[in-house]
Amino acid sequence: xxxxxxxxxxxxxxxxxxxxxxxxxxxxxxxxxxxxxxxxxxxxxxxxxxxxxxxxxxxxxxxxxxxxxxxxxxxxxxxxxxxxxxxxxxxxxxxxxxxxxxxxxx
Numbered sequence: 225x226x227x228x229x230x231x232x233x234x235x236x237x238x239x240x241x242x243x244x245x246x247x248x249x250x251x252x253x254x255x256x257x258x259x260x261x262x263x264x265x266x267x268x269x270x271x272x273x274x275x276x277x278x279x280x281x282x283x284x285x286x287x288x289x290x291x292x293x294x295x296x297x298x299x300x301x302x303x304x305x306x307x308x309x310x311x312x313x314x315x316x317x318x319x320x321x322x323x324x325x326x327x328x329x330x
Contacts, residue, residue, distance in 0.1 A: 240248070
């Protein structure tokens with residue numbers, strides 16, 4: 225059965241004119257080209273999805289780092305304020321002790 229089928233198809237192909245064979249080959253080549261183009265498009269789409277996902281992760285990490293840096297800057301500023309307050313209190317206490325010593329000396 226397979227032999228008869230093959231002979232029938234091959235026999236039909238052999239009876240085609242060169243123009244018809246060229247047309248069939250051109251159609252097949254076009255179809256293969258379209259399939260390859262769709263495969264490339266699909267591959268590039270998958271690659272783009274991965275790139276987008278990596279970009280999202282990068283942005284999350286970067287955002288977290290920026291937030292942490294801003295937090296550290298705020299803490300640093302707070303410590304500077306507290307340092308200034310501490311120096312001022314130290315100066316006041318020092319002056320108070322100095323004035324008390326002058327009162328006792330007088």
